Amino acid sequence: MRRLTDTRLVVATGNKGKLEEMRALLEPRGIGITSNADHGLPEPEETENTFLGNARIKAHAAAKALGLPALADDSGIEVEALDGAPGVRTADWAETPNGRDFLVAMERTHDALVASGAPEPWRARFVSVLVLAWPDGHEESFRGEVNGRVIWPPQGVLGHGYDPIFIPDGHERTFAEMTAEEKNALSHRGASIRAFEAACLG
Structure with missing residues (x-):
């Protein structure tokens, strides 16, 4: 496992919600975070069929273009009754x-779940896969997951993406009803970031 020794890290995303979460988790470690937008980098086309494959595309494109280590997240929600879609x-x-x-x-x-006829609770999980890429082509990858259920109607105004319809196991509030600190302690991205920190930052 290669350790990250550079104090600068590009988070290869244009997603403001992801960027805010990753900054909150990593900047306390003394790492200066920039994003694709800060460098005028376009987002590469995500052509793979796995979270890992798409995270690799984004991380290596940024690392190669900028000559800096780059961290990319590919993530999504997998709904059991929809055979893992949207994934x-x-x-x-x-x-x-x-x-x-x-x-x-x-x-x-929600419409797809109703059409499927699947009974509630609608089981789901959020998945986050991180790839840390260096300019020389080396990479490390990390995966985080959180299980829970999809609810309707949406609840809460915090967070981003599908947060208003996802309640993690053991809780009664959606991610969108939790503070950033509460969500990060439970979330898929929090888990993948902690795995990255343990392996590459120590």
């Missing part, structure tokens, strides 16, 4: 002619 296509379910709208994505998920 790696989670963000695609939010696409509209005017950009991404996650209320549309949540409604689409």
Whole structure:
């Protein structure tokens, strides 16, 4: 396992919600975080069918372009009754002619669950896969998951993405009803970041 010795790290994303979460988790470790937008980098096309594959694309593209270590997250929600959908296509379910709208994505998920006839509780899990890439092509990867259930209607106004319809196991509030600190302690991305910290930061 290669350790990260550089104090600068590019988080290869254009997703503001992800960036805020990763900054909150990593900046206390003394790491200066920048993003694709800070460097004017376009987002590469995500052509793989796995979280790991797409995280690799994003991390290596940024590391190669900037000559700095780059950390990329690919994540999504897998709903059991929908055979794991939307999964790696989670963000695609939010696409509209005017950009991404996650209320549309949540409604689409709910409509698919109703059409499936699956009884509640609707079991689901959030998955986050991180890839840390160096300019020389080396990489390390980390995975975090959190199990829970999808509910309807949406509850809460915090967080981002599908947070208003996901309640993690052992809790009665959605991620969107939790503070950032509460969510990060439980979430898939919090778990993958902690795995990265343990392995590469010590």
